[in-house]
Amino acid sequence: MPGATLAADLWISEFLTPHDIWQHGIAQVLTHQQTPFQDLYIVDSGAYGKALVLDGKWQTCTGDEFLYHEPLVHVPFVLHGKPRRVLIAGGADGGTAREALKWHGVEEIVVADIDGDAVNACRQWLPEVHQGAFDNPKVKLEIGDAYDYIARTSGWDVIIADLTDPIEEGPAYKLFTREFFELCQRALAPGGVFVNQAGSLSPPLIDLLARTVKTIGSVFAHTTVIQATVPTYGSPWGLAVASQRPINTRPDPVLVDALLAKETTGAFRMFDGQTLLGLLQTPKYVRERIAAETTIYSLANPPKFFAGA
Numbered sequence: 264m265p266g267a268t269l270a271a272d273l274w275i276s277e278f279l280t281p282h283d284i285w286q287h288g289i290a291q292v293l294t295h296q297q298t299p300f301q302d303l304y305i306v307d308s309g310a311y312g313k314a315l316v317l318d319g320k321w322q323t324c325t326g327d328e329f330l331y332h333e334p335l336v337h338v339p340f341v342l343h344g345k346p347r348r349v350l351i352a353g354g355a356d357g358g359t360a361r362e363a364l365k366w367h368g369v370e371e372i373v374v375a376d377i378d379g380d381a382v383n384a385c386r387q388w389l390p391e392v393h394q395g396a397f398d399n400p401k402v403k404l405e406i407g408d409a410y411d412y413i414a415r416t417s418g419w420d421v422i423i424a425d426l427t428d429p430i431e432e433g434p435a436y437k438l439f440t441r442e443f444f445e446l447c448q449r450a451l452a453p454g455g456v457f458v459n460q461a462g463s464l465s466p467p468l469i470d471l472l473a474r475t476v477k478t479i480g481s482v483f484a485h486t487t488v489i490q491a492t493v494p495t496y497g498s499p500w501g502l503a504v505a506s507q508r509p510i511n512t513r514p515d516p517v518l519v520d521a522l523l524a525k526e527t528t529g530a531f532r533m534f535d536g537q538t539l540l541g542l543l544q545t546p547k548y549v550r551e552r553i554a555a556e557t558t559i560y561s562l563a564n565p566p567k568f569f570a571g572a
Contacts, residue, residue, distance in 0.1 A: 325392060338542060341522060348418060350413065461476055462475060473556040
């Protein structure tokens with residue numbers, strides 16, 4: 264390209280669809296290991312800082328992670344109003360726990376992740392993301408299958424499924440099934456809120472999100488989808504929010520800002536009342552695609568990586 268200067272000789276190529284590749288230039292590989300559950304890289308990406316890559320899929324990076332972690336946490340927290348007990352399924356990088364700690368009323372946060380090696384690698388190499396969250400006395404780290412942990416606990420005000428993609432050979436696929444969502448619904452306290460990273464909102468990839476949200480909707484009385492626009496993901500990302508009580512998709516930004524000022528430490532980079540109002544306005548094509556979907560994911564019929572294949 265005329266006038267362009269490339270600053271990377273190593274590239275990570277991520278398949279978005281069977282026909283599309285999203286590439287990240289890598290300045291340096293900081294660590295690599297094959298854990299008992301997944302292939303892990305932490306790299307220096309140059310423009311966007313340090314990044315976590317699992318099974319070839321870009322998970323998070325220091326340059327734009329706040330665009331994912333802030334809506335993932337603060338949307339369900341605002342909808343709840345005053346969460347005290349929070350369960351995070353996944354969340355090895357610690358960014359979700361970091362954001363949850365911004366709420367004064369939070370008394371307990373459990374991070375249930377199956378891959379202790381991934382947690383340890385993130386603690387060592389991504390302090391910009393977790394910012395010491397794992398050392399906070401409110402945070403308990405539970406290394407093990409989140410599916411099993413949620414099955415034997417209850418009374419959570421918010422459950423956050425901060426998961427890798429449901430690759431069939433990977434550790435997260437069963438956490439996208441009706442059986443898992445039923446466990447989450449039973450584990451929530453009255454008035455509790457559930458949120459799940461549900462996949463891409465890109466039109467060629469939306470089958471996975473539509474089926475995930477339809478499956479969640481078969482368990483919870485009320486669901487909606489919010490959008491996290493994270494540049495390094497290669498497409499807009501959908502987060503499914505669910506509860507047994509109605510979800511207010513038209514909150515007053517002034518009231519939300521007052522709640523945040525009272526209940527949190529602040530220090531948000533993208534989130535406030537006006538942002539929340541925008542996040543809750545699900546695009547028409549997404550609403551129509553979910554309404555038309557009939558597939559329900561289950562342990563007997565789990566999601567596949569290229570959902571439309």
